[in-house]
Amino acid sequence: MQLYNTLSAKEREKLIEDAGKDRLTISFYKYAQIKNLEIFRNHLFIHWDKLEVLGRIYVAHEGINAQLSVPAENFELFKKHLDSIVFLEKVRLNIAIEQDNKSFLKLKVKIREKIVADGLNDASFDVTNKGIHVGAEQFNELIEDPDTILVDMRNHYESEIGHFKNAVTPDVDTFRDSLDIIEKDLAEHKDDKKLVMYCTGGIRCEKASAYYKHKGFKNVYQLEGGIIEYTRQVKAQSLENKFLGKNFVFDHRRGERISSDVISNCHQCGEPCDEHVNCANEACHLLFIQCEKCAEAMGDCCSSECKEVHQLPFEEQKRLRKGKKASNKIFKKGRSEVLRYKK
Structure with missing residues (x-):
């Protein structure tokens, strides 16, 4: 079969x-x-x-x-x-x-070894001892509390195009990178602050909340269902939307617009833009933010070099990339040196 x-x-x-x-x-x-x-x-x-x-x-x-x-x-x-x-x-x-x-x-x-690559030894702590799940209404109240620290558990390319106001947005490429960084940066607030976390759909916060409770944080909360469920509840309950910009998603859409705010810029010209694309050169496929004008000028590519390759006959492109693997760049998230206005 x-x-x-x-x-x-x-x-x-x-x-x-x-x-x-x-x-x-x-x-x-x-x-x-x-x-x-x-x-x-x-x-x-x-x-x-x-x-x-x-x-x-x-x-x-x-x-x-x-x-x-x-x-x-x-x-x-x-x-x-x-x-x-x-x-x-x-x-x-x-x-x-x-x-x-x-x-x-x-x-x-x-x-897979894990459903989210977190780099954690699950046997070292109780993964079921999770943070308090909150819906959109309580979340809105919590993040206005001066005793709350709001943390975005997503990667830099996700928060770059959209995040909740006043959120801490770690400059990381992967979820596993953020865990120790956040603990270190917030170490002095384990007892006196509320740690409130959010991510796209909730899965990263499930593990992170248990991990931070294990690390000594006393008041840990997580947004139930992540940004996706938050947006649904905000609309259904006519609540104030406190999310700015787009929610990055891992499919061909690459983003869902949550508010009209454009909080990022084109990585090539610096103009306001929050449209993620992949470089048209199949040997590169870099993920970056590109406006319509730059897309037209650069042939949907991230650099002049990639534009030249992309204009070659298909068989020649195949020959040039034979034996080379660039899939790690698909979500290498705008870190390339060819991007002048990257975050």
Whole structure:
């Protein structure tokens, strides 16, 4: 039985266009003890492939982290299948604020050591002793409290285009980098301040809150469901939106607009812009912020060198990148020296 993709992204994109069906972009996670990962992984692929689910799903002995899209007409069947799995019954689903039928173009269910790379030894602390979960209304109240320290648990390229006002935004490339930095910077406030954390959908805060409680922080809170759920609750309850700009997302959309504020700039000219792109040179694929004018002038590339390569015949481009791996740059997040106005 086939348990992997055979279609290319372009082939899948055409099928989506031809189908003409509205799709829902969804994310969810759940920490749980999963024993036989291979069986579980295959079970998900078989059932979700039938439902035309596309996305990036990681499974590990500690649980599941899923970002996917499903035809709207199959949503109830998808939810029914989730509910048939004991530890996923009634799991909270974060449904995207802005929908895009092409947010994902392949179904990938992968086995990983962890569902989020945190670099932590889970056996050294109680991962179930988590912080207090708060909804949007209580979160808004907490972050106005002078005794609160609000921390963004995301990476620099995420917070660069959007974050809550007055949040501490660590200048880090990875989640694991932020954990020790935040503890060190806030060490003197373990007893006297409320530590309030947030991330995209909540998964990073689940582990981080338990870690910081283990490290001695007395008052630890986390935004339930992250920015995605916060935005939904703000709209549903007519609350004040305290998030500025865009929420970065890890699919082809790269961002959801939460407010009209543009708090970042084009990495090439410095003009206000919050549109993330990947360099069109396949041998580079660097993630950076680029405005429309620079995109036109640079041929959707991050540098003159990449523009020259991108203009070469396709076979010549393939020859030049043969044997070279640049996938780590896909989310290398605007650190390149070729970007004049990078953060």
